[in-house]
Amino acid sequence: MLFLPRRWTRDQPLSSATSSVRKWLTSRRHSLWILLILLVVSVAIQTFVVRQTRNDRLTGLPRLRFSVFKQKLLPTQQSALVVLKSESSLAVQQDTTYTERTAGRNHQNEEYEKPSDDSLSGGRNEFNHGDTRSREEARKVLPNPENKASAALQGSLVLRSTRTGLSPGTDRKLVNIPLATCQPKSHIVFLKTHKTASSTILNILYRYGESRNLTFALPLNKHSQLFYPYHFAPYFVEGYSSRSVREFHIMCNHMRFNKAEVAKVMPEDTFYFSILRHPVDMMESIFIYFKSIAAFHQAPSLNEFLDNSEKYYNSSAVNSHYAHNVLAFDFGFENNIVAGNADIEKRVNKAIAAIEKNFHLILISEYFDESMILLKHALCWSLSDVVSFRLNSRSERTRHTLSANTAEKIKRWNALDWRIYLHFNTTFWQNVDALIGQEKMKTEVSELRKLQARMANTCLKDGGAVHPSQVKDTRLKPFQYGAAVIQGYNLKTDLDPQTKTKCQRLITPELQYTDLLYTKQFPLLAAKHSQAKKKAAPQRQRLETSAKTEKRTNRLSNSKH
Numbered sequence: 428m429l430f431l432p433r434r435w436t437r438d439q440p441l442s443s444a445t446s447s448v449r450k451w452l453t454s455r456r457h458s459l460w461i462l463l464i465l466l467v468v469s470v471a472i473q474t475f476v477v478r479q480t481r482n483d484r485l486t487g488l489p490r491l492r493f494s495v496f497k498q499k500l501l502p503t504q505q506s507a508l509v510v511l512k513s514e515s516s517l518a519v520q521q522d523t524t525y526t527e528r529t530a531g532r533n534h535q536n537e538e539y540e541k542p543s544d545d546s547l548s549g550g551r552n553e554f555n556h557g558d559t560r561s562r563e564e565a566r567k568v569l570p571n572p573e574n575k576a577s578a579a580l581q582g583s584l585v586l587r588s589t590r591t592g593l594s595p596g597t598d599r600k601l602v603n604i605p606l607a608t609c610q611p612k613s614h615i616v617f618l619k620t621h622k623t624a625s626s627t628i629l630n631i632l633y634r635y636g637e638s639r640n641l642t643f644a645l646p647l648n649k650h651s652q653l654f655y656p657y658h659f660a661p662y663f664v665e666g667y668s669s670r671s672v673r674e675f676h677i678m679c680n681h682m683r684f685n686k687a688e689v690a691k692v693m694p695e696d697t698f699y700f701s702i703l704r705h706p707v708d709m710m711e712s713i714f715i716y717f718k719s720i721a722a723f724h725q726a727p728s729l730n731e732f733l734d735n736s737e738k739y740y741n742s743s744a745v746n747s748h749y750a751h752n753v754l755a756f757d758f759g760f761e762n763n764i765v766a767g768n769a770d771i772e773k774r775v776n777k778a779i780a781a782i783e784k785n786f787h788l789i790l791i792s793e794y795f796d797e798s799m800i801l802l803k804h805a806l807c808w809s810l811s812d813v814v815s816f817r818l819n820s821r822s823e824r825t826r827h828t829l830s831a832n833t834a835e836k837i838k839r840w841n842a843l844d845w846r847i848y849l850h851f852n853t854t855f856w857q858n859v860d861a862l863i864g865q866e867k868m869k870t871e872v873s874e875l876r877k878l879q880a881r882m883a884n885t886c887l888k889d890g891g892a893v894h895p896s897q898v899k900d901t902r903l904k905p906f907q908y909g910a911a912v913i914q915g916y917n918l919k920t921d922l923d924p925q926t927k928t929k930c931q932r933l934i935t936p937e938l939q940y941t942d943l944l945y946t947k948q949f950p951l952l953a954a955k956h957s958q959a960k961k962k963a964a965p966q967r968q969r970l971e972t973s974a975k976t977e978k979r980t981n982r983l984s985n986s987k988h
């Protein structure tokens with residue numbers, strides 16, 4: 428384009444300066460130089476544009492298209508994501524289009540389902556106390572406290588691997604900087620796994636962020652989850668596609684993890700962490716809580732489910748992931764594998780390597796307080812930042828322990844989860860040794876417990892959790908689901924306004940707190956959502972009534988035949 432036609436340059440009357448330019452331009456060697464320079468300049472421009480786009484993704488956040496993802500959805504699941512089509516058009520198809528759990532979670536004032544004890548166990552003798560066994564078993568996989576190998580890690584915390592044939596994941600390090608000099612971290616991703624005490628951690632993160640005006644990567648259209656069980660995609664986050672949020676600080680709602688996609692939403696220096704629970708206790712909790720899913724619905728007991736999984740479990744049924752290696756599933760992996768499968772070692776190693784690569788810290792539910800101390804150090808937070816009350820816990824009536832025999836069956840059925848748990852239970856204690864040491868850990872845990880006891884004394888009316896039917900303030904009632912009875916709290920009545928707000932936040936259940944933050948962060952959208960919900964209420968009520976009538980009629984006609 429810059430080359431002048433030879434004929435044109437030859438015919439023009441030129442001064443000596445322009446004539447030498449002409450000669451230079453028409454020389455073949457110089458033409459090649461010009462070409463080369465042009466090439467270099469265009470490559471530089473392209474690199475600049477690509478970088479700029481990437482920066483935009485992390486901060487300014489460009490628009491993503493929905494249509495690509497829609498094709499991947501299963502027919503039964505498609506409707507759940509219809510609402511995603513337009514973020515700002517507010518296609519509020521409340522309740523009826525959600526996945527089972529999400530739908531349930533939007534019916535706050537549901538009747539509590541009272542479980543029949545037999546339906547839970549297939550024999551009450553099977554159960555005794557859970558937490559103790561699982562803590563003891565967890566202890567069995569601790570490193571020898573005399574083991575000085577971890578001393579070599581002083582100064583930096585390296586997540587060590589006990590996997591076969593793989594080197595330790597050294598790419599993820601936590602620097603052991605004294606609390607006095609370190610900078611508190613506020614770019615955080617918490618992968619909220621299921622039935623692992625994750626709601627208690629979510630509450631900690633919500634309080635930390637709210638009190639510092641941080642921005643949360645909340646689910647689009649006021650949903651309570653980041654469209655779990657679909658693999659995470661950036662457009663699941665409110666404010667991402669519309670670019671209405673410049674920077675997200677914290678992402679912590681349930682999602683199926685996908686690092687590459689999460690990284691598009693969160694800043695580069697984000698701290699990633701998650702929590703695991705002993706798969707035996709976890710499955711016992713899940714079996715009760717998700718009793719209504721297809722896999723568990725017909726099973727008279729967990730033991731019976733495990734003995735006849737081929738009868739009850741269909742991997743393609745909706746919500747079946749809750750019934751099989753759900754930890755692995757939440758981390759984004761394929762979950763359908765059992766012990767003895769030829770691929771198990773490969774799959775275990777792959778999963779552990781990926782978690783080590785993508786997460787800075789993995790906590791253990793059985794050691795919740797120790798986990799909070801570790802987290803506090805890793806994030807450079809203070810002790811009061813990690814104070815919490817136990818949330819989302821079942822009443823004793825629906826809490827059970829399984830026999831050793833059933834426990835072994837769970838470990839085989841959830842072999843992938845079991846191996847992941849064993850690995851990270853080990854690295855957890857290596858991290859404790861490396862970052863703070865066992866002695867300091869004991870001291871700090873005891874300080875944390877004292878602080879928690881003081882807070883409970885200040886805030887709680889009944890000293891602890893109560894049956895949901897006894898929760899006085901209905902706005903603070905925890906969501907009830909399946910065959911579980913989830914406990915709540917009552918506050919003391921004579922609290923001054925500031926203390927009251929602080930105490931209230933400590934006991935606010937996940938759904939209500941998510942709503943509250945959404946309304947703070949997106950007041951206009953929240954107002955439109957509640958208007959749309961009000962409008963849809965009578966129609967929903969009609970649908971519910973006719974569904975109930977139809978169910979009753981069917982039951983009657985079935986009993987006649």
Ligand SMILES: Nc1ncnc2c1ncn2[C@@H]1O[C@H](COP(=O)(O)OS(=O)(=O)O)[C@@H](OP(=O)(O)O)[C@H]1O
Binds near residue numbers: 793826
């Ligand atoms: N602080 C602390 N320490 C130990 N365990 C705790 C803690 N907080 C909550 N829990 C227990 O975690 C279970 C609820 O987990 P989640 O909140 O992750 O459940 S959910 O997936 O969000 O529904 C639930 O377990 P189960 O009671 O066995 O169901 C809670 O009792």
